[in-house]
Each structure stands twice: as C-alpha cells, then as structure tokens.
Amino acid sequence: MLIGREDETATLRAVLDRVRAGGSEVVVVSGEPGIGKTALLQELRSAATGVRVLATTGVEGESDIPYAHLADVFRGAHDDIAALPERQAAALASAFAFGPSVPADRFVISVAVLTLLSAVAARGPLLLVVDDLQWVDRASREALLFVAHRLQAEPVGMVLAVRPRAEVVARLDRFRRIELRGLAPADARRMVEQVRDVRGRADTEALVVGSGGNPLALLELPLARRGRTGLLRRRGTPMPLTATLETLFSDTAHELPGRTRDALLLLAVLGPVPDAVLRLALLGHGLAPEDLDEAVRAGLVVHELGRPDFRHPLVRSAVYQSSASERRRSAHLVAARALDGAAVPNAEERRAWHLVWAGASADEDLAARLESTGDAQLLAADFTSTGHLFQLSALLSDDDATRAGRLVKAAHATRLAGEIDECRSLMVQASGLASDPATVLFLQYLICRLDLWAGDRLQSRDRLLELVRTHEAAGVVLDPYMHSDVALGSVEIGDFSVADDLSAAAVERAVAGGGPVPLGIAVVRAMVRAFLGDPGATVSLEARAGELDVVDPVTTDRDEQVLLLAGVAHLAAEDVERAGTLLQRAVVTARTHGAVGMLPFRLGRLSAFEFWVGDWGMSAAHSHEALTLAGDTGWRGERLHSLLACARTEALTGAAQRCRGHLDEALALAEVERSSAYLATAYAGLASLELASQEVAAAAAAGRRVEDFSRRSGMVDNPLVWWTGDLVEALVADGQVEEAAELVRGRAEVPSARPVLRAVLARCRALVQPDRFLEHVDEAHRWHARARMPYERARTDLVLGRMLRRQRSAGAREPLARALRTFEQLGALPWAEQARSELRASGVRLAAPTRGLSELTPQELQVTLAVARGLSNKEVAGQLFLSVKTIEYHLGKAYLKLGVARRGQLAALLATQAPWVEPAAGHQGP
Ligand SMILES: Nc1ncnc2c1ncn2[C@@H]1O[C@H](COP(=O)(O)OP(=O)(O)OP(=O)(O)O)[C@@H](O)[C@H]1O
Ligand SMILES: [Mg+2]
Known part of the structure; x- marks a missing residue:
C-alpha cells in the first residue's frame, strides 16, 4: 500500500482515463533512487483495469545491448510483429533477435515500433510502462522517445520513470513531468x-x-x-543518500560468505542472461547456483520469473561498486568466457564489452571480426549499432594506428546515424592516437568540417583555413577537398571572397593532380559562382549531369553532399527544375536509407525549392521537419538554416507571430555564430514579413541590411536569399523613391538564364520610373512567362493592378483578380488581402475568402498533399514516420477544415487551390 502520494496517483489515474477514452499521453516520473518511482508505477499498473500493460525495466550496465528492452516490451507480441509490413516485420524480428538478422537502421525500427504499438492499441487501450529509463539500452531508448514524440491519435499511455541526473532527462522536456520528492x-x-x-x-x-x-x-x-x-x-x-544506501547494501553483502559474494558479483556483472549462461559463468568461477542462496536469505536477491535477480538496482550497483577492481575484472573475464558462443543476442558484442571492462589487453582477432561485421552492416546502412561495433573493435585493437582507423570508422557510422556529439568525440580520440602527420592532419580536417555545421561556424572555418595555409606554406601537398571545404564553410559565414579563392584553388589543385575534377569539388565551385551571379556558374555541372544522376548520396563519404550541393548550386543559379530533381532525390535516398543525420540539410533546401515553385504546403511541412530533425540529431548549426526555412513561408502565409519567433531566434543565433550570410537571410525574411503586413519603413530597414551585405560580399539575389524586389517596393511605399531608383540603377546586368530576377528588376524599374511604368511591367511579364514562380508573378500583377486602379482604369480588375487567385492558391493571406482591397476599391464585390489550405497546420498539409498525390494512408505513414492512425487523424482534421468528406473531393479542391500537385490516377474510397 502506498503511503502519501495522493496528487501523483491522481495524475496517473487521469492518464489511464484519457487512454481509456482513446487519447494518448506521455508522463515522466523522475526522482532520486529509492524515492518511490517503481512503487508509484506499480500502483498505476494495479489501477489499470481494462488497459493492457506492456512494461520493461532498465538494468544498470546492460545499456549497450541494442533493443534488448524493446524486445522485452514486445515479448508477447510476435504475432502482431508478423502482421506488420514485411520490411518492418523483418527489421523488428532481427532487432529482437528472434528472426534472421537483417540490417535495419534505427529509423526503420522506430517506425516499425510505432506501427506495432498502434496495431496493438487498435485492439484496446494500452499502457507502456518503462522503469529505470536511464538504463534502458540506447537503441530501445531512442525508439521509445521517437514513438513518444509521435503518439497522437492512438489510445496509448506512456509512463517513463527515470533518475533525475541521467543524461536522457534533458530530452524529456516536452513531456509532462511528475517530480517525486521525499515523503512529507x-x-x-x-x-x-x-x-x-x-x-x-x-x-x-x-x-x-x-x-x-x-x-x-x-x-x-x-x-x-x-x-x-x-x-x-x-x-x-x-x-548523502545514495552513498549511504550503497554502503548499507554493501555492508550486508560483506557479511556474506566469500563464495556468495563472488556469485553476487558475477550476477551483477552479467545482468539478465539465460540461466544456462549464469550457470556456466558460476561454474567457470568454481561456483554453483546454490552459492546465491545466502544472498536470497539476506534479502539481496529475489527469484523473478524463476531466475535470480537483485531486489533493487541499488543492491546491484552497491555490489559492483564496492568490489575491488581486481575482482571486478576477473568477474568480467569469466562473463566473457561464459558468453563465448552462447545463444544470447549479440553474444559476440556483449563478450567484447566484458573483455573491455575486464581491461583485457588487445584481442586483435575479435577486434578484426567486429570490424568486418561492422563493415558489412555499414554497407547495409545499420548505422547506430555499427558505430558500437567499430568502437569495440577499436578498444580491442592492438596498435594505435589500427585503433585510430577503427575509431574513424565508428565516427563515420555515428554521424550517419545522426549522433553528432558522439561522432566528434570519437574523432578527437582518434586524433589523439594517430602519430603519422598525414593522418593527424586529416583528422583535424574532419573535426573542423564537422564543427562547421555542429559548432562555431566562423571559428571552424578559420581553423580550417589556417590548416590549409600553414601546411601549404610548409610545402605539404594537400587534398584539394580541403580547399573546397574551406570554400563551403566560407559560404556558410558569408565570406564569398575566400569562398571564391579557395573553390578556385581546389579546382586548380585537382586539375594539377591529373584526371577530372572530382564532382564534390566541382559542385562547390559552381555553387560559389552562382551566388556571385556568374552566368556560367553551373555550366560545368550541366556537362556532368549523367554522373550526378548516379551518385550514391548516402554511403560514400565523399559523394554524400554532392547531390545536395549541386541542388543548391542550381537553385542559386535559378535553374530551378534541375535543382528540384536533385534535391528530391537527395531526400528520398536519405529517407530510404534511414540516414536521418542527413535529412535536416536536405529537407531545408528542398523546402526552398518548393517555396519557389509555389508548393508552399510542402515547403512548410519540410522546413518544420528539418527543424525537428536538426534538434533530434545534434546538428546545432543546422537549426539556424531550418528556422530561416520555416520563416520563409510563415512570413507570407499569415503566421506572423510564429515567423517573428523563428526569425528572432535565427537572428540571435546568427549573431552568436557571426555568420553574416545567415544574418542577411534572416533580414531578408524580416523584410518579406514586414512588407506583407505593410510595415514599409521596417521592411525597408531590414532590406537595407541585406543590401549592405550584398555590397560587401558580392552575393546577388537568388532563390535562397531574395530581397531586392521587397526592398525597392518598401522604399517606394515609404517615400524613399530616390534611394530606390539609385539601387535599381546600381544593379548589374542579369543574364537571361535568371528570368525571375529579371522580371522582378523590371518591376522595380516600373516602380521607380512611373513615366515608363507600363513598358517595364510588360517586360516583367515577358520574363515571368518563362519561369514557374507564381508568387512573384502575382506581385507584379498586383503592382500593375494597383497602378491602373489609381488611374481609374477598368483594366485594373483583370490583373488584380489574377493576383488574388494566385495569392489564395498559395495561401499568401496578407497579400491576398491587399489584392482583395484593391479589387473592392475598383468596385468589385467579393465573396468572403474561401476556406483553404492555409488553415491547415504544416502536418495536416503535409498529410493532405501526400494523400492527394495518390499515396495510401499506410504509405504516407511510412514516409512521414507517423502511425497510420495519426495520418487518419490529421486527414480527418484537414477534411473538417476544408469542408470535404472524401478523397475525391479533396483532389478537386486541390486542383483549384494547389494546382502544382500532381493529381493521383483515379482517386478511390473516402
Ligand atoms: N509512498 C510509498 N509508500 C510506501 N512504500 C513506498 C512508497 N514509496 C516507495 N516505497 C518503498 O520504498 C522502496 C523504494 O521505492 P522504489 O523502489 O519505488 O524507489 P525508486 O524511486 O524506484 O528507486 P530507484 O531509482 O532506485 O529505482 C520500495 O521498497 C518501495 O516499496
Ligand atoms: Mg525503481
């Protein structure tokens, strides 16, 4: 019977009620050891009538056996697993070690767990209880958190108990928390x-x-x-409670006979293993299972499910911690021996851990086996556990150079898995071991390169530049990729002059080395030149389109960024269709490989493309996904880009408050990181936001900041940073016509391959030269006709309509109506409002605005658009890492908001509101 804890019990009972009513909720129970977390969970379980309970408990020291705890949760659900889509079923069966081993990344497994949970919950409300989360193996923990963040429409409650100082606690912020303190x-x-x-x-x-x-x-x-x-x-x-209690427990243990103490230590070292393995270990130590009997009598050990276990986790750590390290090491050695060839999941890996803990000297044989298992897994993209294998292999290596090499492999795998901090620390370890100067240099280079996106941009760029300069001065021949990466880092911080020099140097060095310029170097060069407005920027890439089309953008280190950067280069050059093809492929391949570490970058740039071509729903959805994933993976630097990508659509769709929040954060981050390029992008976003709400002075002020940057850096307007049209319009509206005219006159000739920029500049000329207004607007329209950029075309229509309306010309209505239609289709609410009031002023009576896509949340939109493209709910679920139930839920809400009831109606609606969406062949069913 629980004493006290009335409030806590009531909160948890409310969770049960919610689950019984079909809702979901995640609650974290935290508190120091012994405070009563487990007791509270037990109380909850006994109150869970009518709710199916699945449970697992973390075990100290066992947190490195991937998926051990998830397997425990779902031990009775093998039939449900078998009923999952084939790939998910195989992935889980393998991860839970009851089916053949197939490679699968943590993302695939997380999605499978989500599907599985929602399948089980389809039969009735479900409660998932995880005790001692801090000791749940990392892979299971990741999957559980992934699921916890995505529970929406299923009757699933999740209660996670955790000790407060555990590292994982930082990641539970988003959930409701019950903080247990001492009893009154x-x-x-x-x-x-x-x-x-x-x-x-x-x-x-x-x-x-x-x-x-x-x-x-x-x-x-x-x-x-x-x-x-x-x-x-x-x-x-x-x-000092924990220490006191541990001492107490170990005191009890110390009074036991020596053999019992040895047996206890072995039990502590082994953790939960099949009886046979425990027996073997005991025998290997000259002991027998009966030697534990005294510990049972002393109350330290209980028999759970027929096998001995510690009564409390504190007992286990006390027994372990209070043993002399010599005894601990020999127990680990015995455990390793007992696991040799044992029928236990991941026996070889567990054995390796024990050897490492035993402080065993190198075991090159085992190390090499682990490495080759790792190599095989990496090719099949099982990144997280591959990283562990390489790490173990490194630990057991017998010389430093080999060890460093394996650590680098481990780093590579963890980076792909999206664990950036871990990756960096592995590389630092490796560089501490390497002695040959070339390797040391290479590792320093890799670390700087990582820091460009995960740490301080300016500092990392400077360090990389310094590395290149000092080594070249000393006559070392450098890998031209280093120059290229300095260039890339320089683009990130907006230092286009270094970017230009170094990207050219990279090409030069590569040519001097004979053979063709590597694609990775060519794309960076093209990108830099495109930002600088060079009309021939992407010529070299066009010639190599065939090569780009076959690049593997996931598993080969060097080519990994090529598609992304080529996409950006084409985008910056306004070669939008080509950019879209490349970026889409970059995202799709990362998704299918589950290479979550790459997704934020790719989604963020894809969203810029989608914005440009008028697919704003997708753009918003993808930028938000990028933002979430940047946080999930530890790519801190990418948060900045994702924020700006989100702000791009928010500024224009009436989400002003959210937009301002994102921009404020981005401005602060860019300031801290001293990245003038991102600062400029943020100001461009701000200008667009202010202009949309007709705050023309503020828009002009923000636009001027971008203009300053452009003057200093040489960057010209491009689909990623776009401001001249907004700035000129704001200046004119604010009465600063001369400044606007000066700015327009100062613009260099723009190549005809940049039709949208030409159109916008022509419109700007119309604004500053009223006497030649129509002539310039005509020119603008001619350029608009050559490109797919609906938003800017509508802006030109609005400018034209407004001018004609002021001249009381009947011709005003047509361009205004066109502008209104486009703004409404895009969801550009504030602009639609401007067009609407101009139309009213011209004497047109307008119906209330139609309900439209702009009312949907990004996620509802993403689901709606995917469904409209003809994907089944199940397919959409798989692609968006959500459960089918959640898809149905979002779709239901979207139907309500849009006032439709069937897929067919949805398609018809989208045909008018989002004509860019390719309709599905033959919509069927509701
Ligand atoms: N409110 C309570 N009333 C009566 N007994 C309690 C209460 N809270 C905890 N206990 C008892 O105190 C002991 C320690 O509690 P419990 O095991 O739940 O702690 P914990 O927070 O789970 O600790 P740990 O972090 O070490 O797992 C148990 O024997 C439990 O039954
Ligand atoms: Mg407990």
Whole structure:
C-alpha cells in the first residue's frame, strides 16, 4: 500500500482515463533512487483495469545491448510483429533477435515500433510502462522517445520513470513531468512506524530527517542501524543518500560468505542472461547456483520469473561498486568466457564489452571480426549499432594506428546515424592516437568540417583555413577537398571572397593532380559562382549531369553532399527544375536509407525549392521537419538554416507571430555564430514579413541590411536569399523613391538564364520610373512567362493592378483578380488581402475568402498533399514516420477544415487551390 502520494496517483489515474477514452499521453516520473518511482508505477499498473500493460525495466550496465528492452516490451507480441509490413516485420524480428538478422537502421525500427504499438492499441487501450529509463539500452531508448514524440491519435499511455541526473532527462522536456520528492514528514513517520526495529521517538525523528523522506532509506536504514545512529542523528542536512544506501547494501553483502559474494558479483556483472549462461559463468568461477542462496536469505536477491535477480538496482550497483577492481575484472573475464558462443543476442558484442571492462589487453582477432561485421552492416546502412561495433573493435585493437582507423570508422557510422556529439568525440580520440602527420592532419580536417555545421561556424572555418595555409606554406601537398571545404564553410559565414579563392584553388589543385575534377569539388565551385551571379556558374555541372544522376548520396563519404550541393548550386543559379530533381532525390535516398543525420540539410533546401515553385504546403511541412530533425540529431548549426526555412513561408502565409519567433531566434543565433550570410537571410525574411503586413519603413530597414551585405560580399539575389524586389517596393511605399531608383540603377546586368530576377528588376524599374511604368511591367511579364514562380508573378500583377486602379482604369480588375487567385492558391493571406482591397476599391464585390489550405497546420498539409498525390494512408505513414492512425487523424482534421468528406473531393479542391500537385490516377474510397 502506498503511503502519501495522493496528487501523483491522481495524475496517473487521469492518464489511464484519457487512454481509456482513446487519447494518448506521455508522463515522466523522475526522482532520486529509492524515492518511490517503481512503487508509484506499480500502483498505476494495479489501477489499470481494462488497459493492457506492456512494461520493461532498465538494468544498470546492460545499456549497450541494442533493443534488448524493446524486445522485452514486445515479448508477447510476435504475432502482431508478423502482421506488420514485411520490411518492418523483418527489421523488428532481427532487432529482437528472434528472426534472421537483417540490417535495419534505427529509423526503420522506430517506425516499425510505432506501427506495432498502434496495431496493438487498435485492439484496446494500452499502457507502456518503462522503469529505470536511464538504463534502458540506447537503441530501445531512442525508439521509445521517437514513438513518444509521435503518439497522437492512438489510445496509448506512456509512463517513463527515470533518475533525475541521467543524461536522457534533458530530452524529456516536452513531456509532462511528475517530480517525486521525499515523503512529507507525517507520511514518513507513518512509514517508519511500519518498520519493526524502530521504537523510540528520537529514532523515528532521526530517520525522518536523515532520510529526507526517501522511502527506501526509511525502509533500509534501520535494518543496518547497529552502530550507525551517530550518522543518522546528524540533523539538519539530509544525508548523502545514495552513498549511504550503497554502503548499507554493501555492508550486508560483506557479511556474506566469500563464495556468495563472488556469485553476487558475477550476477551483477552479467545482468539478465539465460540461466544456462549464469550457470556456466558460476561454474567457470568454481561456483554453483546454490552459492546465491545466502544472498536470497539476506534479502539481496529475489527469484523473478524463476531466475535470480537483485531486489533493487541499488543492491546491484552497491555490489559492483564496492568490489575491488581486481575482482571486478576477473568477474568480467569469466562473463566473457561464459558468453563465448552462447545463444544470447549479440553474444559476440556483449563478450567484447566484458573483455573491455575486464581491461583485457588487445584481442586483435575479435577486434578484426567486429570490424568486418561492422563493415558489412555499414554497407547495409545499420548505422547506430555499427558505430558500437567499430568502437569495440577499436578498444580491442592492438596498435594505435589500427585503433585510430577503427575509431574513424565508428565516427563515420555515428554521424550517419545522426549522433553528432558522439561522432566528434570519437574523432578527437582518434586524433589523439594517430602519430603519422598525414593522418593527424586529416583528422583535424574532419573535426573542423564537422564543427562547421555542429559548432562555431566562423571559428571552424578559420581553423580550417589556417590548416590549409600553414601546411601549404610548409610545402605539404594537400587534398584539394580541403580547399573546397574551406570554400563551403566560407559560404556558410558569408565570406564569398575566400569562398571564391579557395573553390578556385581546389579546382586548380585537382586539375594539377591529373584526371577530372572530382564532382564534390566541382559542385562547390559552381555553387560559389552562382551566388556571385556568374552566368556560367553551373555550366560545368550541366556537362556532368549523367554522373550526378548516379551518385550514391548516402554511403560514400565523399559523394554524400554532392547531390545536395549541386541542388543548391542550381537553385542559386535559378535553374530551378534541375535543382528540384536533385534535391528530391537527395531526400528520398536519405529517407530510404534511414540516414536521418542527413535529412535536416536536405529537407531545408528542398523546402526552398518548393517555396519557389509555389508548393508552399510542402515547403512548410519540410522546413518544420528539418527543424525537428536538426534538434533530434545534434546538428546545432543546422537549426539556424531550418528556422530561416520555416520563416520563409510563415512570413507570407499569415503566421506572423510564429515567423517573428523563428526569425528572432535565427537572428540571435546568427549573431552568436557571426555568420553574416545567415544574418542577411534572416533580414531578408524580416523584410518579406514586414512588407506583407505593410510595415514599409521596417521592411525597408531590414532590406537595407541585406543590401549592405550584398555590397560587401558580392552575393546577388537568388532563390535562397531574395530581397531586392521587397526592398525597392518598401522604399517606394515609404517615400524613399530616390534611394530606390539609385539601387535599381546600381544593379548589374542579369543574364537571361535568371528570368525571375529579371522580371522582378523590371518591376522595380516600373516602380521607380512611373513615366515608363507600363513598358517595364510588360517586360516583367515577358520574363515571368518563362519561369514557374507564381508568387512573384502575382506581385507584379498586383503592382500593375494597383497602378491602373489609381488611374481609374477598368483594366485594373483583370490583373488584380489574377493576383488574388494566385495569392489564395498559395495561401499568401496578407497579400491576398491587399489584392482583395484593391479589387473592392475598383468596385468589385467579393465573396468572403474561401476556406483553404492555409488553415491547415504544416502536418495536416503535409498529410493532405501526400494523400492527394495518390499515396495510401499506410504509405504516407511510412514516409512521414507517423502511425497510420495519426495520418487518419490529421486527414480527418484537414477534411473538417476544408469542408470535404472524401478523397475525391479533396483532389478537386486541390486542383483549384494547389494546382502544382500532381493529381493521383483515379482517386478511390473516402
Ligand atoms: N509512498 C510509498 N509508500 C510506501 N512504500 C513506498 C512508497 N514509496 C516507495 N516505497 C518503498 O520504498 C522502496 C523504494 O521505492 P522504489 O523502489 O519505488 O524507489 P525508486 O524511486 O524506484 O528507486 P530507484 O531509482 O532506485 O529505482 C520500495 O521498497 C518501495 O516499496
Ligand atoms: Mg525503481
């Protein structure tokens, strides 16, 4: 029976009610050891009538066996697993070690777990209870968190208990939290009264104070009170609890016979293993299972499901921590031996861990086996556990150079898995081991390159530049990719002059080295030149389109960024269709490989393309996904880009508040990172936001900041940073016509391959030269006709319509109506409003605006558009890492908002509101 804890119990019962009513909720219970988390969870479980409970408990020291705990959760659900889509079923069967081993990345597995949970929940409400989350193996933990973030429409409650100082706690911020503290003194006293040994009031009070109300301490301290009352009586400050309790537990253990203590230590070292393995280990140590009996009598060990286990995790750590390191090492060695060839999941890997903990000297044989298992897995893209294999292999290597090489492999795999901090620390370790100067240099280079996107951009760029300069000065022949990466880093911070020099140097060095210029170098060069407005920027890439089409953008290190950067180069050159093809392929391949570490970059740029061609729903959805994934993976630098990508559509779709929030954060980040390019992009976003809400002075101020940057850096307007049209219009509206005219006159000739920029500049000329207005607008329209950029075309229509309306010309209505239609289709609410009021002023009576796509949340839109493209709910679920139930949920809400009831109606609606969406062949069903 629980003492106290009324509020906490009520909260958890409310979770049960919610789940019974078909909703989902995630709650975190945190608190120090012994505070009563497990007891509270038990209370919850016993109250869960009518709710199916799945549960697992983390085990200290076992957190490196991938998916052990998920396998535990779903041990009774093998039939449900078999009913999943084939790839997911195979992935889970393999991860849970009851089916043949197939490679699968953590993303595939996480999605499969989500599908599985929602399948199980389809039969009735479900409660998932995870105790000691801090010791749940990392792979399971990742999958559980992935699922927790995506539960929406299924009747699933998730309650996670965790110790507060665990690393994982930082990642649970988004969930409701129950913070358990010590029991109230009255409750603590009640509890003490239930413990036999305590008689006098002084003892009781000493306990209440000394325990800080910790129930475990209340229960355990008196049991070993002999001679320790002095400690207990030290009033005022709570005792250093964990240490005290551990000492208590180990004291009990120390009184046991030597053989029992040895057996206990082995049990602590092994963790949960099949009985046969435990027996083998005991025998290997000259012990027998009966040697644990004394520990059972002493209450340290209980038999759970027929096999011995510690009564409390503290006992286990106490036994382990209090053993001399020599004894610990030999226990690990025995465990390793017992696991040799054992029928336990990941036996070889577990064995390797034990060897490492045993401080075993190198075992090159095992190390090499682990490495080749890793190599094989990497090719098949199983990144997280591959990283662990390489790490183990490195630890067991017998010379530093080999070890460094394996650490680099581990780093590569963890980066692909999207664990950037881990990746960096592995590379630092490797560089500490390498002795040959070329390797040292290469590793320094890799670290700088990582930091360009995960750390301080300016500093990393400078370090990389320094590396190149000093080594070249010393006559070292460098890999031209280094120059190219300096160029790339320089683009990131907006230093186009270094970017130009170094990207040219990279090409030069590559040519000097003989053979063709590597694609990776060519794309960076093209990108830099495109930002600088060079009309021939992408000529070299066009010649190599065939090569680009066959690049593997995931598993080969050097080619990994090629598609992305080529996409950006084409985008910057306004070669939009080609950019779209490349970026789409980059995203699709990353998704199918589950290479989540690459997705944020690719989604962010794809969203720029989608914005440009008028697919704003997708653009918003993808930029938001990029933002989430940048956070999930630790690519801190990419958060900045994702924020700006989100702001791009938000500025124009009436999400002003969200937009301002994103821009404020981006401005602050760009300031901290001293990245003038991102600062300029943020100001361009701000200008677009202010102009949309007709704050022309503010728009002009923001636009001027971008213009300044462009003057200093040489960057010209491009689909990624786009401001001149907004700035000129804001200046003119603000009465600064001369400044606007000056700016337009100062613009260099723009090549005809940039039709949208030419159109916008022609429109700008119309604004500053009213006497030649129509002539310039005509020219603008001629350029618009050559390109697919609906938004800017509508802006030109609006400018034309507004001017004609002021001249009281009947011709105003046509361009205004055209502008309105396009703005509405795009969801450009503030602009549609401007067009609407111009139309009204010209005497047109307008119906209320139609309900449209702009009312949908990014996720509803993403789902709606995917469905409209003809994908089944199941297919959409797979692509967006959501459950089918959640897809149905979003779709339902979208139907309501759009006022449609069937897929067919949805398609018809989209045909008018989002004509860019390719309709599906033959819509069927609701
Ligand atoms: N409110 C309570 N009333 C009665 N007994 C309690 C209460 N809370 C905890 N206990 C008892 O105190 C002991 C420690 O609690 P519990 O095991 O739940 O702690 P915990 O927070 O799970 O600790 P750990 O982090 O070490 O797992 C258990 O024996 C439990 O039954
Ligand atoms: Mg517990």
